[in-house]
Amino acid sequence: MLTKTPQEAWSEFLETVEKRCSPTEFQNWFAPIRLREEVSEELCLEVPNIFVQEYLINNYKKELSSFLSVKATGELSLSFTISETKKAEPLPQIPLNQLASPSSQHALEVKLNPNYTFQHFIEGPSNQFVKSAAVGIATRPGKSYTLMFIHGGVGLGKTHILHSIGHQVRERHKKLRVYCITTEAFINDLVDNLRNKSLDRMKRFYRSLDVLLVDDIQFLQNRPNFEEEFCNTFESLINQGKQIVITSDKPPGQLKLSERLIARMEWGLVANVGIPDLETRVAILQHKAEQKGFRLPQSIAFFIAEHIYNNVRQLEGAINRLNAYCRLMKLDITQEVVESTLGELFQTSSHKKISVDNILKSVATIFGVRISDLKSSVRSKDVSFPRQVAMYLAKELINDSLMRLASAFGGKTHSTLLHAWKKIAGLVKKDERLRRQIDMARRNLEA
Incomplete structure (x- = not known):
């Protein structure tokens, strides 16, 4: 094997891989790779972006070691360069208010909810991993996982975590440029800039960010033109080592997006926010009640939590309704009052056929x-x-x-x-x- 040139070894590796993986995988990850030059016994590959490099090393390092020589340090005799056409252009450090056009970015930026912080996020088995990862990212943005993809059902706390990251980054890293936006707002922003012929300005703005927080990426489905621009922004920031956090109601593989974008999102840290268990729901109810300034007996909290279980937002709505009713009617909180006030929110059994x-x-x-x-x-x-x-x-x-x-x-x-x-x-x-x-x-x- 050592008598072969690195180029010949690479060709043999590609032939082997092409037989093992699907045609789509080969076209996405291996076809774009180009040979650069031979440096003594080292193979130099030109890749379109850092995603391809990471994918190759993370998934095929063992196979590569069978074809390529190994250095004295134990590392493969392999180096990478990023294609010149894919490298992000160096951008001057311009203040956000100068980069943003008055009619678009400032108006579309999502203001971080002051109540959506890590201190107000109730942790339980269903969201413990997500919160830990989010805290790590907010502490060292762009260092541990440059991309985090958070998915889960409606009202389970995805936006809360997203805003919590934004708050902590702004508090601890005051010089970093943080921008939070919904996918719908990103689409509207793109439309406005296309109409005003200011697309280059929008690109410079997004590519100058240090932390980009994007909510509800599922709204990008079935919009290929908008998806392409988002993917370009996405790649530019990742190649610069900047931080991106995305939320969705489904995992990447279940979204109707291009294979290119799905593969890039799956490359990052994918974390699920599950339905909170009974104890977590009780803790959420009591925390929300405390924020409203009234005491919720534990037995009542358990009673509510046993009947509202799919949606944290509904739990908060139940506390708001119960608090307002008891204050206005000057009533103590009892199970009878809860049933009469929140009965329509309770999730009861139906007789539909289960499959x-x-x-x-x-x-x-x-x-x-x-x-x-x-x-x-x-x-x-x-x-x-x-x-x-x-x-x-x-x-x-x-x-x-x-x-x-x-x-x-x-x-x-x-x-x-x-x-x-x-x-x-x-x-x-x-x-x-x-x-x-x-x-x-x-x-x-x-x-």
């Missing part, structure tokens, strides 16, 4: 996994355990043969489903957290 697809969707949301993974043959614990929970629920809630139920899980056998049901049935008796997760899944299915 395996509904179960998979509910379990995927609670455990933060993809529906496609639950139906796949992946055996890692973070996927196989939720899959077993889904099988348990299917047997418990659907009156059908084991064979037909199992086939809905990607063609599994009835013995696999029966084994999963027995395992979860045994665990649920002694695992309180699992019992609550299953109860939550049942409520989601019945709501």
Whole structure:
């Protein structure tokens, strides 16, 4: 192998990889790479952006070591350069108010909500990882994970975390340029600048930022022209080592966006905000009540939390309504008052037919996994355990043969489903957290 030139070794590596990966993956990640020059025994590759470099090293380092020589330090004899056409142009440090046009950026910037800070964010098992990662990013923006992608259902705290990052960065890094915007506002901004023929000014503005916070990226779906400009801005900032945080109601792979943009978003730190468990919902209710200046008895908080469980925003709305009603009517907070005041918000059971697809969707949301993974043959614990929970629920809630139920899980056998049901049935008796997760899944299915 050592008698071959680095170029010949690279060609052999490409031939091997092309046979293993899909045509789309090869075209996205390997076709754009160009050979530069040979420096003694080192292979120099020209890549269009840092994403391709990171993808190659993170996913194919072991394979590369089989084809390329290794230095005395143990590192591959490999170096990279970024294509000149993709390098970000150096920008002068111009104040934001000079870069922004009066009719666009200042008007569209999202003002950070003063209540959306880390101090007011109630942490629980469903959001602990997201909060920890967000605090790390806000402490050292652009250093740990230059891209963070936060996804989760409506009203679970994605915007709260986004604004919390903005607050902390502005507080601790006063010289950094922080900009928070919704995807809809970004689209409107682009339209305005196209109309006013000031697109270059908009590009300079966004590429001058140190921290870009983008809310609700799902609104970029089915808008290819706007998506392309966002992707260019995205790449420019990442190549400069700047920080980007994006929120969405779905993980990247479930968005109807280009493979190019999805691949870049999946390259970053992808974190899910799940539905809060019962204790977290109780803590949220009591914290919101404290902010409003009234005491919420723990028994009442548990009663409300057991009936409102899908949406943190609804919990806050329940506290606002309950507080206003009791103050105006001069009533003490009792369960009867809660039922009469919040009854229409309570999520009660219905008689709709439950299907395996509904179960998979509910379990995927609670455990933060993809529906496609639950139906796949992946055996890692973070996927196989939720899959077993889904099988348990299917047997418990659907009156059908084991064979037909199992086939809905990607063609599994009835013995696999029966084994999963027995395992979860045994665990649920002694695992309180699992019992609550299953109860939550049942409520989601019945709501």
